[in-house]
Amino acid sequence: MRTEAHSAATGPVAGFLDNPVVGMAPWIIFSLLVGPGRFELAVGLALAAVISLIALTHLVNRGSSWKLLELADVVFFTALAVIGALASPGTLKWLETYAGELSSIALAVIAFGSMAVRMPFTIQYAREQVDPALWHTRGFLRTNYMITGVWGLAFLIGAAAGAYGDLVLHNPNNIWTGWIIQIMAIVAALKFTVWYPDVARARAVREATGQPPEPTRWAGFLVPLAGLLVPVGIAVLIFDNMWWLGVGLIVAGSFLTKSLHARSEEEPTA
Numbered sequence: 001m002r003t004e005a006h007s008a009a010t011g012p013v014a015g016f017l018d019n020p021v022v023g024m025a026p027w028i029i030f031s032l033l034v035g036p037g038r039f040e041l042a043v044g045l046a047l048a049a050v051i052s053l054i055a056l057t058h059l060v061n062r063g064s065s066w067k068l069l070e071l072a073d074v075v076f077f078t079a080l081a082v083i084g085a086l087a088s089p090g091t092l093k094w095l096e097t098y099a100g101e102l103s104s105i106a107l108a109v110i111a112f113g114s115m116a117v118r119m120p121f122t123i124q125y126a127r128e129q130v131d132p133a134l135w136h137t138r139g140f141l142r143t144n145y146m147i148t149g150v151w152g153l154a155f156l157i158g159a160a161a162g163a164y165g166d167l168v169l170h171n172p173n174n175i176w177t178g179w180i181i182q183i184m185a186i187v188a189a190l191k192f193t194v195w196y197p198d199v200a201r202a203r204a205v206r207e208a209t210g211q212p213p214e215p216t217r218w219a220g221f222l223v224p225l226a227g228l229l230v231p232v233g234i235a236v237l238i239f240d241n242m243w244w245l246g247v248g249l250i251v252a253g254s255f256l257t258k259s260l261h262a263r264s265e266e267e268p269t270a
Contacts, residue, residue: 019125019193020069020121020122020125020126020147020151020193021190021193022053022057023053023067023069023070023073023121023125024069024107024151025049025053026046026047026049026050026053026073026077027046027073027103027104027107027155028186029042029045029046029049030042030043030045030046030077030099030100030103031100031103031104031155031158031162031182032100032179032182032183032186033045033046034096034099034100034103035096035097035100035172035173035178036093036096036097036172036173037096038096039084039092039095039096039099040084042099043077043080043081043084043099044081046077046080047077047078047080047081050070050073050074050077054070054073054074057070061128065124065128067121067124067125068110068114068119068121068124069110069121069124072106072107072110076103076106080095080099080103083095096172097166097172098166100158100159100162100172101158101159101162101163101166104155104156104158104159104162105155105156105159107151107152107155108152108153108155108156108159110152111148111149111151111152111155112149112152114148115145115148115149115152120144120145120147120148120149121148122144122147122148122151122193123141123144123148126140126143126144137204139200139201139203139204142200143196143197143200146192146196146200147192147193147196147197150188150189150192150193150196151189151193153185153189154185154186154188154189155185157181157182157185158181158182158185158186161176161177161178161181161182161185162177162178162182164177165177165178175235175236175239175240179235180232180235183228184225184228184232187224187225187228188225191221191224191225192221195220195221196221199216217263217264219260219261219263219264220264222256222260223257223260223261223264226252226253226256226257226260227253227257228253229249229250229252229253229256229257230249230250230253230254230257232249232253233245233246233247233248233249233250233251233252233253234246234250236249237250
């Protein structure tokens with residue numbers, strides 16, 4: 001049964017907009033784009049994404065409630081746009097260097113803060129997709145705490161990587177700290193968001209039918225992460241001097257992807 005907010009909103013577009021990843025899209029865009037000479041571009045695209053997604057969400061899903069993440073999107077990126085427009089050259093340079101870490105830390109604070117007040121931000125999206133009778137069940141709550149926590153951790157990793165590149169390496173565009181580590185953390189969180197609800201549902205079915213729990217099968221989650229090693233290896237070959245590492249990543253990614261894919265087809269979801 002769908003909730004009242006979605007009584008008139010069905011189809012793939014409504015389902016897409018109900019995903020908490022949509023609310024994080026502006027943060028992902030900004031954190032990956034911002035850097036020396038790119039602050040205005042990054043904040044402009046992020047703010048445009050915020051306005052477009054919110055307008056589309058409330059147009060397609062009439063009656064949809066405002067989400068914590070939507071409000072944070074508007075406040076944070078509007079403030080950055082105003083500050084950037086009025087900033088002195090010195091302040092603008094500081095923003096170009098550290099705004100990526102600032103945005104990642106802000107989203108991590110939102111994620112863990114929402115968990116601390118017992119309202120993980122993903123739950124507002126999830127409630128619009130499930131029967132209200134499930135809203136307070138242990139499985140539903142656990143799933144949202146897990147997904148919210150993983151996103152908070154992903155952005156903390158991104159902030160730490162960016163800070164290391166800026167403060168220690170003094171190179172905001174370092175391929176590892178500025179791109180590879182941050183992208184892999186985001187991809188891992190994206191995959192977990194898709195993968196874990198199926199694991200939780202399978203676990204709930206076994207509990208409801210009195211079957212003993214089975215160990216979680218991680219192969220389905222790890223396949224895309226292993227596959228990502230191949231393009232990472234290619235990037236290392238092109239942009240870094242460690243050709244041996246690039247070749248090693250390509251070989252390891254190919255082998256692990258094939259092995260994990262075969263295992264995921266053999267094993268049940270949970």
